[in-house]
Amino acid sequence: MKKSSGLSKFASGRDKKKSSKETATPQTWEEYMEGERYATGDKARRFYEKAGDMYNKACKLNPEDSDCLYNFGRVLYILVDFTHSPCQKLSLLNASIERFRSALNYDPDNADTLFNLAQALQTHAEVIQDHEEEDDEDEEGGHDHSHGDHDHQHHGSPEERAALELQEAISLFESCYAIQQRELYAAVQESHPAEEADVEEKPQNLIDQEKQELANSAGVLIDTLISASQALTSLAFLVETVERSQEYYKDAACKLEVALGVANDKHLWPARAQESSSSGKGKKKEAAAELIVEGDPEDVLPASKPVSVFREAESKSEDVNQVDKICEIHLQYSNLISSQTDRNFQDTGRISEALYEKSLQHLDVVLGHFPRHVEALCDKGDLLGAWAQGLAAFEQGSDAGMAELEQWDASSGSGIPLGTSDVVAAEPTASPGAGSKISKRAGKIWQLFASATRAFLSALEVEPQNTSILEKLGDIHWSRSLLSSSVAIKNRSMLLNNASVYYRFAWESCREGSTENVDEDQRLEILLSWAQVLRALPGKEDEVLRVLKQWKRYGGTKEMLVDLLEGNSGDILQEDFVEFALKQVRKL
Template structure:
């Protein structure tokens, strides 16, 4: 019988693994870098993945020192640095990694100017850099040392101007990349047709392989067009004039039209798929686009547990359906951005833009009913739509003339911004009054977020969104809202608590300190609206203070923008409590 203890027989002893030889040559550093990258890809997220990517970057760095003019080495190094951006929340670290990545991509293009991968990734890095600098402006010292990208210096101008310059460069890079990819795809299609003409009895396996290669080329071409559309959409929101903005939106839509044409070209894909996915520009079935009214009863919030299971495909084959869905997601994002910009320019909004955006999302959800990104986009869209309608007094206003509450601030609904209107007892001609429609849209947004939560029950952002939307619905003054107000407030409190529990130790991925502070303040605001929760309000505010919250932060909220959800009266209340020492 085997004994448990410190001793062991020679048979039980395992030989210590031999240490891998330390790379010495350029080829060995490159091979080790690729292996470490693959290990990082297997872990995908988390500290282990980050460490593997950092080690891969170190290998590529040493390889570049041995051969600083190798385009592949510079490209690999730049790509790993760009991947590492997703592993940090600190804006300065993000910018440092982005700047280093941009520099490597630029150098790679010096030695291989028509490398489509380097062109595409440089465009992506510039686009991400533009997003970060808009949110976090840096001091002059950081600008002086970190912001010059080779010969392209973006030190001057405000963040929006610098972002616009980088987006314009990214668009130019995507255009060049598309031209090269289109040429290569056309050449491949011609060669395939010529080979088919010469060999009518080509083996089936060879035909399938050639189609897979064509679909792969078509897939990267579509990725480039989608990225160009994203950059144009971002630029359209930044430019000064409405005319130029609308021109950029049109260009962004044209890119997606081309992408959809490529995705629908049956000659480029291994097998035909459900044609409903490629139905024009997202025209779904009528029952998909309709959002039925929810009953007056609000179900209580419960601990989120995932019951959804979906087999993951192990195939590397590019899916025609997946590409079509990606295109429709960007169509929806473009229309949502255009709605925001239209309000900014005119103070008015057309519900037609919301309806078009919703149709594109429903195309995606017909094929992937549990795709979290599409579900959350749908929740945001419907919530924004509802808040737009909720800011106007009841009356007969044409759809093209509705003045909209700031649709960029999702679910920003205060007690002074809602209407006091009763739902119609009987809808005539299938129509509902505005109060009922607001309730309907908010209810549909809630269902979208709950569906997303079924797939990712620990997703802090979804939990926070559910807290936000229940809080916003509790502020409505229609009879159905007043009847359900206690349950809505309780649900909001529960979801904020779940959101806090999912990220309070700081271990949750993609949740930074700013978001955790926001969750706590939102939770305290809801608790304050519930009778008998005074002690809990103070407890949550103390936790907010321990996390880094201060009187100065509250004072800044009052002077500027308190955020999408926080109300001015609550911020004043919290500031008084902190002034008195809680």
């Protein structure tokens, strides 16, 4: 049950819903598409489904209407976010892809259709990698997975099929970018004529309107470049050879450099945003180093019920904002470098701390503009936690580290063997020499985990009911409790209690309705993680069995635990605990 390397995107606020008395029942396609303002939930899903039904009927009446085909494809693609079933996701994605392809047959240079087809292919590539078994079952069930003349579905491994779809998506993004670039250039020429004779006196409101239209066009171009970078980053991690991987990462970074150039072009944005147009290069070079030493490393506070200290965020203007685009670029820059860090470890077995620091610098640019940016805070927590985990795992592999690990495990009486299946495992106890290499690394691991905890707590202040953030806080307190440095041993009881509390909050959030969609796998994962922590606490035997019973009642099976044992128990769940859970579940 491997945890994902990063959190999904979080919205920092929700637009307030109008009451049924204020909102008339939709009658047209456009009115049904206004369901998008509801963001999530059954009401939005019903609106989209109704819109899809209407587009389906319209397409049957006029199968060559490219606009209708495009909108039908867009509705189907949006509906993917409203299901957790891999089979349903694949069915919707393939239906969406088919409509986009049909729309391009009648309007091949439509940038919106090119972009959305590329996005759908990119999403499809992600799903088939994660759910090969479900994909095969869905095909046997007779669902249409045809991609037209570009059908890669039935050939090769999931990784090979995903790579082909990502390559096609990248090509589509390139075509989309070329069209958007020409349109933006034409708009700039019209707005800023080269010849003075062509300059006319314009009223200020018209000038402001033209500038905002330019900004909107620039924002669309940036979106395409970011999406292309995301596809290239995914492909770079997927390909086998190091050389090709590095080429794709380089291309992904080049896309973002171009995007930053567009974001910082003073001719494309209203003057009010100019003070924030810095790319952030060189401004946050010391940020990562400061993180390592900030705060009291021995201060572990007890977990408390999360309550937001902020008012609900107001809805944003639909106009594209320069600072927002700059932050989106830096978020993708951080994701790109984080992926490169993981790939570098996979290829060389070495931890590149310079890449971690570089990735953090991009996140600090975002947080410099928006200190409460939930996605950036969660990405920061993930990055710092992964850095700490990597250093701790490296220590576990050293002879000195293993000797210290065995000594600590034997004397602690914890009842939790820290085996080689753990990614975090125990950090070796610092030697008496304060300046020793092990002592410095032990301190750095602890401080990285502490900084990661603070990042997640800051995100939780904004979204106190976010299940994924609560689960991450449970994970990170559990991971810190496994360290064997003196400060970790001193705070171990508090860390375990905090982990238990956050997992409980996460479970309650699942049941009460969180701020984001939670699938069944995540619910079961939370319960197992919670049971593991309770098992580490003295006197919690009955609670462990109670949580395992809940896990079984909500769909957990013996086969799932066997699969965990056969496929590595993951970042958080330990092999010893999974074996224990399997024995208990067989008795229940």
